[in-house]
Amino acid sequence: RLGELKKVFWQYLFGRRNFKKFDYESEAILSRSFKAPFRTIKRNFRISFQKNIFGKINSKDQYFFFPLQYEPEASTLVLATYYSNQLATIKYVAATLPLPYKLYLKEHPGSIGSRSNSFYREIKKIPNAVLLSTEESTPKIVESSMGVITITSTVGMEAAMQGKQVYILGNVFYSYHPLCKKASNFEDLENKIKEDLKQEIKTSNLPEINLRFLISYLRNSAPANIFLASQKEDKNDYQMICQEIKKWLYERKK
Secondary structure: OHHHHHHHHHHHHHHHHHHOOOOOHHHHHHHHHHHHHHHHHHHHHHHHHOOOOOEOOOOOOOEEEEEOOOOOOHHHHOOOHHHOOHHHHHHHHHHHOOOOOEEEEEOOHHHOOOOOHHHHHHHHOOOOEEEEOOOOOHHHHHHHOOOEEEOOOOHHHHHHHOOOOEEEOOOOOOOOOOOEEEOOOHHHHHHHHHHHHOOOOOOOOHHHHHHHHHHHHHHOOOOOOHHHHHOOOOOOOHHHHHHHHHHHHHHHHO
16 A cells, blocks of 8 residues: 555656646645644644633523534635635624524534634624534534524535524525525625514424425436545446536526
8 A cells, every 4th residue: 555655656746747737636635645744733732722612502592503614615615705704704694683692603523623713712702602612412503593594504404404494695505495595695684584583484394395305406416426536436427417417507598
């Protein structure tokens, strides 16, 4: 294994000048590989000092839940460009909530230890924001919430299928679920929340809604596994995937 890795590494270095202009991914992977041990040490150091930053759920609070998202990632940089600055987004979202509602936040599992203390301190300065411990159960947080506000997190889909109202800021695949509402801006988000607080969400037919949602999603999907693309035995049917994409693009033009 090590000998094979060395061989590939030297082949890459000697041939680099021929494809450097067209290949950015290999160089990024190489750079990350060298930095990985130092990032791990830094991350573990941060985790040990950030334990006291996070709080707990107060049973007396009425709140909306905002799940933090991993960065950097296409889910924010591409699918939610105007909301990719999560700290600014959190401040604006918190400002849209009427009194006495609070905004509960929980860190993404993949981001634990990767953010600076200053990021969390800025969140804790927001009067109605509560930064929860990563040990808190997300399903329980959602269950006790008034709804979920998210950029593009899949927690939004889980919440909608759980019968909670979901407000989406970015562009995400599950936004057509009946319990999801796309907010065009923060003012629109504020108006949607205020309107929904005046009425009770009807979820008596939730199993039927979820079933129709899942079936429609399945019918408009192509079976594939993105992780297989980097494996020797790639079993993805790319011809079928290509045909499905062409079909989807053709139907959108109608």
